[in-house]
Amino acid sequence: MQKKLRFFFFGAALLASCSRDASTSPPASEFVQAKAGSTFTFDEYSTDSTNAIIPGARDTMVSTVLRTDSSIDIKSNVLFVEEKRGSARDTAYYAYESNGNLSIYVNPSDPTLPFWETLPTGTGTTIVRATTYSLIGFDTTVVNDSTVSSLIGTESITVKGAPLSVKKMLLSFRHATTNSGVTMESVLDETIYYAPSLGFIAKTSVPSRPDPFGGWIDGGVQTLMDYDLK
Numbered sequence: 001m002q003k004k005l006r007f008f009f010f011g012a013a014l015l016a017s018c019s020r021d022a023s024t025s026p027p028a029s030e031f032v033q034a035k036a037g038s039t040f041t042f043d044e045y046s047t048d049s050t051n052a053i054i055p056g057a058r059d060t061m062v063s064t065v066l067r068t069d070s071s072i073d074i075k076s077n078v079l080f081v082e083e084k085r086g087s088a089r090d091t092a093y094y095a096y097e098s099n100g101n102l103s104i105y106v107n108p109s110d111p112t113l114p115f116w117e118t119l120p121t122g123t124g125t126t127i128v129r130a131t132t133y134s135l136i137g138f139d140t141t142v143v144n145d146s147t148v149s150s151l152i153g154t155e156s157i158t159v160k161g162a163p164l165s166v167k168k169m170l171l172s173f174r175h176a177t178t179n180s181g182v183t184m185e186s187v188l189d190e191t192i193y194y195a196p197s198l199g200f201i202a203k204t205s206v207p208s209r210p211d212p213f214g215g216w217i218d219g220g221v222q223t224l225m226d227y228d229l230k
Contacts, residue, residue, distance in 0.1 A: 031100050031122065032199040034079065037230035038065045040200055047219040049208050054218060061085050061222070063092070063200075065230075072105055075116065099123050102194060102201075119149050119169055121194045126150040141179045148172045157193065157203060159224050166193040166202050186211065198227060 039062060046057035062084045070078040072093050079094040093105035100122015106115055118127050127149040135141040149171050156163040169192045176185040193203035208219035 031096075032197055033068070033096050034065050034199040035230045036065050036068050038200075039063065039228045040198075040224060041226040042222050043225050044220065044222040047208050047221065049216055051208060051219060057218070059085050060225075073116065075103070078105070096199070097122065101127075117147060117149070117171070119171070119192060119194065120151050121167055121169070121196070124151040139179055141177050144174075144176045144178075146174045155193065157223075159202065160226055164195055164202060164224075165197065166195050168193055195224070198229065200224075200227075 042061045042063070044059055044061050046054045048054050064082045064084070065079055066082050067080040068077060070076075070080040070093065072078045072095075075095045077095065079096075081092040081094065083090040083092055095103040095105070095116065097103060097118065101118050102121045103116040103118045106117050117129070120127055129145075129147045129149075131143075131145040133143050135143060149169060151167060152170050153168045155166055155168050157166055158164070171190045171192055173188045173190070174185065175187075176183055178184075188206065188209060191203075191205045192201060194200075195202040202224040204220075204222045206220050209217050211217050
């Protein structure tokens with residue numbers, strides 16, 4: 001089962017980045033923060049090349065906010081969230097920015113060089129991250145990564161039998177490696193739905209797609225089914 005974006009793509013650590021973000025504060029009524037003890041239950045499944053559900057690839061995931069005062073990398077007051085699928089447990093970290101945006105902690109393969117990916121949940125202003133770094137081995141490989149995070153609209157999804165207003169965002173990722181003059185590139189778009197009234201992501205959707213090596217990468221959908229706010 002694939003997980004959310006923060007675990008998908010970043011196979012190499014990022015060494016330098018630049019981003020732009022607005023500092024406009026959101027309306028107070030929209031700036032809700034999940035509290036410790038809150039739980040969010042998701043239905044999640046993988047999809048094949050036709051975007052059909054893969055048999056046996058469906059699961060239930062429960063996210064529990066354990067703490068809201070953690071410190072990770074350059075941020076404090078970070079949400080420490082346990083993600084439980086059956087007996088398997090994972091962790092996720094989120095940070096509410098002062099302008100209402102939501103940042104997600106991305107832990108690449110090199111844990112010494114993590115970073116934060118920010119969604120414009122408060123400002124609605126497009127956020128751009130661009131990174132270039134080199135991998136030194138027998139030959140030098142130059143890696144170019146970029147993400148563009150943008151608000152594309154608002155929608156209503158049904159959760160617990162009632163409509164839930166969400167902000168629909170698109171997170172576009174480009175990963176390109178160049179070695180000996182040959183460039184390989186992968187592109188992915190993830191749709192993310194954020195519920196301001198919950199202070200949490202309510203849905204994510206990633207399409208299935210070919211990989212740079214001629215294979216295929218399954219897609220995935222994760223949808224909020226239930227929640228309990230503290």
